[in-house]
Amino acid sequence: MTAAEGALERCELxxxxxxxxxxxxxxxxxxxxxxxxxxxxLPAGATLLREGETSPDLYTVLSGWGFRHKxxxxxxxxVLNFAMTGDLLGLQGAIAREMDHSVEALTDMRLCVFAREKxxxxxxxxxxxxxxxxxxxxxxxxxxxxxxLSVGQRTALERLAYLxxxxxxxxxFVGLAEGDVLPAPFTQAHLADALGITAVHLSRxxxxxxxxxxxxxxxxxxxxxxxxxxxxxxKYEPLDLAERPYx
Amino acid sequence: MTAAEGALERCELxxxxxxxxxxxxxxxxxxxxxxxxxxxxLPAGATLLREGETSPDLYTVLSGWGFRHKxxxxxxxxVLNFAMTGDLLGLQGAIAREMDHSVEALTDMRLCVFAREKxxxxxxxxxxxxxxxxxxxxxxxxxxxxxxLSVGQRTALERLAYLxxxxxxxxxFVGLAEGDVLPAPFTQAHLADALGITAVHLSRxxxxxxxxxxxxxxxxxxxxxxxxxxxxxxKYEPLDLAERPYx
DNA sequence: CGGACTGTTGATCGGTATCAATGCTCGTGG
DNA sequence: CCACGAGCATTGATACCGATCAACAGTCCG
Numbered sequence: 288m289t290a291a292e293g294a295l296e297r298c299e300l301x302x303x304x305x306x307x308x309x310x311x312x313x314x315x316x317x318x319x320x321x322x323x324x325x326x327x328x329l330p331a332g333a334t335l336l337r338e339g340e341t342s343p344d345l346y347t348v349l350s351g352w353g354f355r356h357k358x359x360x361x362x363x364x365x366v367l368n369f370a371m372t373g374d375l376l377g378l379q380g381a382i383a384r385e386m387d388h389s390v391e392a393l394t395d396m397r398l399c400v401f402a403r404e405k406x407x408x409x410x411x412x413x414x415x416x417x418x419x420x421x422x423x424x425x426x427x428x429x430x431x432x433x434x435x436l437s438v439g440q441r442t443a444l445e446r447l448a449y450l451x452x453x454x455x456x457x458x459x460f461v462g463l464a465e466g467d468v469l470p471a472p473f474t475q476a477h478l479a480d481a482l483g484i485t486a487v488h489l490s491r492x493x494x495x496x497x498x499x500x501x502x503x504x505x506x507x508x509x510x511x512x513x514x515x516x517x518x519x520x521x522k523y524e525p526l527d528l529a530e531r532p533y534x
Numbered sequence: 535m536t537a538a539e540g541a542l543e544r545c546e547l548x549x550x551x552x553x554x555x556x557x558x559x560x561x562x563x564x565x566x567x568x569x570x571x572x573x574x575x576l577p578a579g580a581t582l583l584r585e586g587e588t589s590p591d592l593y594t595v596l597s598g599w600g601f602r603h604k605x606x607x608x609x610x611x612x613v614l615n616f617a618m619t620g621d622l623l624g625l626q627g628a629i630a631r632e633m634d635h636s637v638e639a640l641t642d643m644r645l646c647v648f649a650r651e652k653x654x655x656x657x658x659x660x661x662x663x664x665x666x667x668x669x670x671x672x673x674x675x676x677x678x679x680x681x682x683l684s685v686g687q688r689t690a691l692e693r694l695a696y697l698x699x700x701x702x703x704x705x706x707f708v709g710l711a712e713g714d715v716l717p718a719p720f721t722q723a724h725l726a727d728a729l730g731i732t733a734v735h736l737s738r739x740x741x742x743x744x745x746x747x748x749x750x751x752x753x754x755x756x757x758x759x760x761x762x763x764x765x766x767x768x769k770y771e772p773l774d775l776a777e778r779p780y781x
Numbered sequence: 782c783g784g785a786c787t788g789t790t791g792a793t794c795g796g797t798a799t800c801a802a803t804g805c806t807c808g809t810g811g
Numbered sequence: 812c813c814a815c816g817a818g819c820a821t822t823g824a825t826a827c828c829g830a831t832c833a834a835c836a837g838t839c840c841g
Contacts, residue, residue, distance in 0.1 A: 355679075357679055357680075357682075357683045358683075359683070359687055359688070359769050360769055361769075363687040363688075364687070365682055365683040365686040365687050367679050367682055367683075378668075378672060379672055379675065379676060382668065382669050382672045383672065383673075383676070383774055384774055385774070387676050387679055387680075387774075388679055407661075407665075410661040410662075410664045410665045410668075411661045412661075414654075414657040414658045414659075414664070415657075417657045417661070417664040417665075417668070418654075418657045418664075420668050421625075421629065421657075421664070421667050421668045421671055422629050424668055424671035424672050424675060425625060425626055425629045425630065425671050426630075427675055428626065428671060428674055428675050428678060429626060429630070429634050431675060431678040431679070431682060432602075432604055432614050432634055432635055432678070433604075433634075434682060435604075435612055435614055435678060435681060435682050435685060436604045436605075436606070436612040436614075438682060438685045438686045438730065439612040439685045439727075439728075439729070439730030440606055440610040440611070440612050440730060441606070441610075442828080442829095443828080443829070474786085474787065474788090475787075475788065476786095476787080476788095480686075481686075482686070483685065483686030483687060484829065484830090485829075485830060485831080486787090486788080487788090487789085487790090487829090487830075487831080487832095488828085488829050488830070489788095490787095490788060490789060490790085491789085491790085491829090492829095493788095494789085494790095522606050522607055522608070527630055527631055527632070527634075689796080690796080690797075721818085721819065721820090722819075722820065723818095723819080723820095731797070731798090732797075732798060732799080733819090733820085734797090734798075734799080734800095734820090734821085734822090735796085735797055735798070737819095737820060737821060737822085738797090738821085738822085740820095741821085741822095
């Protein structure tokens with residue numbers, strides 16, 4: 288076993304500890320090590336969780352990007368949110384009978400796998416972790432509130448500006464981005480499905496942002512060239528993240 | 535004190551126990567009685583919680599209807615969801631620093647008030663209730679997933695059919711509706727803001743459903759005249775509610 | 782080399798917004 | 812009791828944002 292592999296299995300060295308995440312107490316880390324069933328690697332494009340199915344596991348993203356989505360029978364698809372380092376996936380399916388949405392990998396992903404059947408122990412014995420789960424669910428709800436406002440009320444141009452700022456803030460918070468850079472593992476079609484517009488129209492809308500000198504998208508990275516003007520276009524309100532827990 | 539008033543203060547007689555809600559253990563009821571700060575009446579049209587403000591309380595709806603909403607600076611408003619008997623309001627504000635949305639009463643409301651500062655005791659001592667909180671947050675997330683799919687992908691006609699079915703299912707579950715009836719304490723403008731269309735267009739869209747013989751809206755009640763055809767129009771998938779907890 | 786996927790651009794169509802006028806109901810005050 | 816105004820709903824005319832259909836270019840990869 289290499290040193291790197293060893294580190295991955297020792298929760299006290301969890302890479303998530305580095306960022307703005309809250310620290311766990313020693314007994315919580317001891318429990319998490321039992322709660323954790325292992326790690327899972329998922330190639331880009333693979334489906335982690337499928338709408339309508341039950342899942343024996345829930346996951347914390349250690350690295351890589353994915354997205355949650357939900358489809359209508361006729362193929363129309365809504366991207367509900369993107370997932371990146373530190374995000375919890377599958378809590379819905381652990382709490383209700385089955386998943387109400389699917390999760391797919393955008394890049395190769397590394398996931399920390401937790402056993403659904405031990406979820407109860409969290410509530411029974413670890414108040415901090417129970418709180419963290421509620422906190423995480425409430426945070427996702429906040430993001431959804433924001434997206435719903437966006438899709439319901441903003442124009443295509445505003446929506447796109449909003450989404451780019453949202454993703455860049457989140458990526459920056461977990462150390463995936465610095466300055467005005469945003470890694471872009473998604474295609475224009477993903478953004479279009481997240482914003483409720485067509486891919487064609489997304490392309491045109493992106494052009495407008497480019498021509499206005501607000502963004503640059505090249506070689507898999509977006510740069511937000513003028514954050515203030517972009518925020519003004521988007522009517523952007525940042526997520527208040529403060530002290531963030533994880534599982 | 536009248537008998538009715540007495541009953542309201544005794545959590546073991548909580549009116550919510552009547553419906554599909556999960557039963558609490560005696561010690562949980564004892565705690566809830568301490569957790570509960572009292573009851574609050576709110577007249578129709580009043581604002582319970584305001585975006586950007588902090589709230590010392592969270593609330594369970596005992597009776598009446600409200601709605602959660604979020605606005606852009608220029609006045610555009612998105613109705614995020616409706617709230618009725620049994621729904622928990624203000625959890626966001628209890629977990630994050632401040633509310634990210636507002637809550638307003640559609641009818642007079644009666645609310646059970648809980649002290650935010652005692653929320654921690656729930657996690658520290660009552661696993662079932664902690665789980666209930668996470669469950670409730672996850673349920674709200676499910677509803678938001680559904681609404682986002684609706685606003686992002688469905689046409690105005692589909693959205694309206696979907697929302698009416700959604701509300702009727704929820705209302706029926708908590709005993710506010712029977713058969714094909716749905717109490718309609720909201721105006722067309724509320725529905726329009728929930729669906730991301732204008733009130734004018736909502737009126738026209740509703741006409742189409744009326745003329746197709748699918749719905750009837752008179753004297754503050756909507757009747758869903760042909761549930762199957764309505765569900766086909768909406769591509770409706772019901773919420774899986776199963777054993778539902780409350781606080 | 783060929784094919785799949787992605788992104789771009791043009792032409793046209795259509796769903797929804799906007800603007801405007803009207804009628805209805807209801808509560809209020811003269 | 813009636814007049815009035817406010818809020819809500821309806822309907823028509825017109826404008827526009829974004830969808831659709833289509834062609835083509837670039838890149839990647841087997």
